[in-house]
Amino acid sequence: MQHKKTLQGRPPWPLAFRLTHQIALGINFLHSLSPALLHLDLKPSNVLLDSNLNAKLTDFGLARFSNSVTRVTKKDSEEEGGTLSYMPPEAFDISYNPTRASDIYSYAILVWSIVTGKQPYANARSTIVRFRIPEGDRPPLDEIRRQAAVVAGLTSLIDLMQECWDSKPNQRPSSRKCTTVTEELHKMHKHTIHDAVHEVLKKLDKNEEERIAEQITRLSITETSG
Structure with missing residues (x-):
């Protein structure tokens, strides 16, 4: 997930719910x-945030109209640690005909990344990921489940993720259902979204100021040394 200043870690829950809804839309x-x-090619780096932290999908380099797709191949040179982790299990078949359900699977992994602030399978080798996803491995939900007891609606989002990353494409929900579920969750937290956005923007501004100060310090040290 990109912005002029990149989010670090999980965003506050109201913002996390809004992002999952906007991406679903x-x-x-x-x-x-x-x-x-x-x-x-749904993944965090292909979601841009505007100045108010609203999500926008970007990078349609692999996008295809559904009636023109026969086989999609990934170049070996692509960033496997990112794209590979978001690919549905059927993408690893010898014959892969993408459908709407392919995007729905990737959406689930993207939602997991948003609500945990982590990359899926971050420490796994790409060859292992390529093998384990078709075998049914998915990112862990234990940490999120522990928080579900105190975060309204989080259980519903966990249920949606699990539906969306089902191994069988025809068992995954439609994008419309994703928007319906996430809209309800967004509404639950809408009254605190302004404060959440303000909190994140303030943090990002502080990080930017610290980065600039560090650059100036390094420049001063270099000039003094010279």
Whole structure:
């Protein structure tokens, strides 16, 4: 997930719920086109945030209309630690015909990344990830489940994630259902979203100031040494 200043760690819950809803809206828009447009590369680095931390989908380099897709291949030179971890299990089949459900799976992993502030399978070798995803491995939910007792709606989001990353594409929900579920969760926390956004922007500004100060210090040290 990118911004002029990148978010670090999990955003406050009201913002996390808004982001999951806005991304679902973006996917639903693409999938509602006739023919449907499949993004096929949903991951944090392809979600941009505007100055008020609203999410926008970007990078449609792999996007295809659903009626023109026969086989999608990934170049070995691509950043496997990112894209690979968000690919659905069917993408590892010899014959892969992407559908709307392919994006829905990636959306689930993207939601997991938002609500944990982590990269999925961060320490696993790409060859292991490539093997284990089709075998049913998914990012762990233990940490999120522990927080569900005190965060309203989080259990519903966990249930949605699990539906979306089902091994069988035809068992995954539609993008419309994703927008419906996440809209309800966003509404639960809407009254505190302003404070959450302000908190994050303030933190990002502070980090930027510290970064600039550090650069100036390094420059001063270099000039003194010279």
